[in-house]
Amino acid sequence: MQSLPLPTIIAHAKEYGFLYPSSEIYEGLQAVYDYGPYGAALKRNIQNLWWQSMTQLHANIVGIDSAIFMHPQTWKASGHIDSFNDPMIDNKDSQKRYRVDSLIEEHAGQLEQQGQKKKAADLLKVLQHLLQEQDLEGIYQLIVEENIQCPVAKTSNWTSVRQFNLMFSTQVGAVKEETDKLYLRPETAQGIFVNFLNVQKSARMKVPFGIAQMGKAFRNEIVARQFIFRMREFEQMEMQFFVRPGTEAYWFDYWKKQRLQWHLDLGVPDTQLSLHPHDQLAHYAQAATDIEYAFPFGSKEIEGIHSRTDFDLKNHQNYAKKKLQYFDAEINQSYIPYVIETSLGCDRLILMLLCQGLRQETVAEGKIRTYLKLPPPLAPFKAAILPLVKKDGLPEMAHKLTEALRSDFALVYEENQSIGKRYARQDLIGTPYCITVDHQSLEDNTITLRERDSMQQQRLPIQALRDYLYKKVALQTILKKLIGT
Numbered sequence: 079m080q081s082l083p084l085p086t087i088i089a090h091a092k093e094y095g096f097l098y099p100s101s102e103i104y105e106g107l108q109a110v111y112d113y114g115p116y117g118a119a120l121k122r123n124i125q126n127l128w129w130q131s132m133t134q135l136h137a138n139i140v141g142i143d144s145a146i147f148m149h150p151q152t153w154k155a156s157g158h159i160d161s162f163n164d165p166m167i168d169n170k171d172s173q174k175r176y177r178v179d180s181l182i183e184e185h186a187g188q189l190e191q192q193g194q195k196k197k198a199a200d201l202l203k204v205l206q207h208l209l210q211e212q213d214l215e216g217i218y219q220l221i222v223e224e225n226i227q228c229p230v231a232k233t234s235n236w237t238s239v240r241q242f243n244l245m246f247s248t249q250v251g252a253v254k255e256e257t258d259k260l261y262l263r264p265e266t267a268q269g270i271f272v273n274f275l276n277v278q279k280s281a282r283m284k285v286p287f288g289i290a291q292m293g294k295a296f297r298n299e300i301v302a303r304q305f306i307f308r309m310r311e312f313e314q315m316e317m318q319f320f321v322r323p324g325t326e327a328y329w330f331d332y333w334k335k336q337r338l339q340w341h342l343d344l345g346v347p348d349t350q351l352s353l354h355p356h357d358q359l360a361h362y363a364q365a366a367t368d369i370e371y372a373f374p375f376g377s378k379e380i381e382g383i384h385s386r387t388d389f390d391l392k393n394h395q396n397y398a399k400k401k402l403q404y405f406d407a408e409i410n411q412s413y414i415p416y417v418i419e420t421s422l423g424c425d426r427l428i429l430m431l432l433c434q435g436l437r438q439e440t441v442a443e444g445k446i447r448t449y450l451k452l453p454p455p456l457a458p459f460k461a462a463i464l465p466l467v468k469k470d471g472l473p474e475m476a477h478k479l480t481e482a483l484r485s486d487f488a489l490v491y492e493e494n495q496s497i498g499k500r501y502a503r504q505d506l507i508g509t510p511y512c513i514t515v516d517h518q519s520l521e522d523n524t525i526t527l528r529e530r531d532s533m534q535q536q537r538l539p540i541q542a543l544r545d546y547l548y549k550k551v552a553l554q555t556i557l558k559k560l561i562g563t
């Protein structure tokens with residue numbers, strides 16, 4: 079199944095209350111977005127699912143919630159101050175700044191379209207080599223030799239290539255001094271590493287064990303495009319799994335499989351997902367694989383599984399001058415554990431679900447039906463309760479039903495407009511079930527239940543409704559799949 083074009087998805091997300099450009103009344107802020115009522119509900123459901131599948135389903139994983147601000151030394155130790163850079167180049171005419179890898183990759187794409195496949199492939203190979211060697215001058219020469227032009231100014235009037243740090247910084251207190259500089263965390267992982275011993279001791283964890291956390295991360299992304307795929311403020315859901323050195327290959331493989339299965343259990347078909355091992359590794363990684371989703375703009379990372387060795391804990395131990403060792407009673411040895419990380423972007427997951435879910439189907443000649451096929455447990459509303467007409471005691475009965483089920487499920491009550499229009503509206507925001515109270519309901523206490531995807535209707539006794547819905551829409555339905563029950 080091919081997803082709809084990205085502009086259609088962006089327009090739908092805005093019109094139906096999922097996502098708005100940030101500060102839109104002031105013309106917006108690039109690469110920052112706000113979640114509307116349905117987007118916020120979807121996001122919260124996803125976070126609950128991730129949190130429960132990590133902590134509740136694994137006795138050896140606990141969750142924490144560390145602060146966004148951290149001691150500035152953290153980022154020295156983690157390598158982010160020295161290595162969290164993208165090589166950039168500015169065009170002097172347009173004043174636009176570009177990531178050199180994107181610029182050259184786009185150029186290679188154009189060559190490919192012109193039939194120069196070999197030249198494009200060679201160019202990408204040279205680029206990889208230069209990036210690995212951090213040869214900024216070489217990259218500059220490549221841009222000049224290929225006569226790559228600025229897409230805006232259409233000139234090759236470039237500055238030299240420079241490293242550009244992706245971290246945002248801010249100041250504590252009133253006086254501006256270098257020592258008071260704080261960074262907005264570019265990943266949530268470091269809050270886990272600095273608390274490694276606190277958690278291990280206070281929660282009495284034994285290796286292998288994991289620490290999970292979700293929260294905001296900030297990156298001064300230069301190529302900020304593709305809607306919520308690349309944002310400057312975004313949400314990560316990360317888990318660091320601490321293992322005995324020597325067992326990291328086993329656990330890397332284990333978490334790769336587990337995390338891929340998690341996405342499959344959301345109902346995303348395996349044809350849309352792929353594993354992509356990295357050739358070019360981040361400064362901390364020994365091995366890395368991305369889980370990619372086939373977005374309308376290409377197959378792109380939604381989650382990274384990284385084998386981080388003892389890189390982070392060892393560096394924190396050195397910088398903080400505090401021992402970050404674990405005593406393994408089974409082998410009577412102390413060591414710094416190795417780490418496997420699973421790092422998922424919540425916003426990218428939401429974009430995946432929107433791309434995967436938004437459907438336009440021809441239902442009759444000239445009539446197109448649009449609906450949002452979200453996994454029912456993640457949908458903003460689980461059901462809409464609709465009196466067929468706004469009279470004859472039907473609204474009263476529908477209200478009573480809403481009150482009776484409100485504490486179990488997120489519900490919406492709607493009585494205005496024709497029933498067809500009300501169904502259509504719920505389809506657009508992804509509500510999996512519509513419950514219609516009609517005249518027969520008054521007589522025999524049954525309702526019609528309409529299912530979003532098939533549009534099929536069935537009559538159910540009101541008494542059976544709670545159990546029926548629970549089996550279809552509770553988060554537990556996904557959690558049960560995950561543990562195979």
Ligand code: ATP
Nearest residue numbers: 299307308309312379380381382421422423425426
């Ligand atoms: P990319 O190569 O796409 O920039 P990355 O390799 O830098 O991503 P990681 O550092 O591995 O990403 O971050 C882990 C996860 O955090 C990613 O898989 C992604 O889902 C999410 N993420 C990273 N950067 C962003 C961003 N700017 N906007 C939204 N999500 C992001």
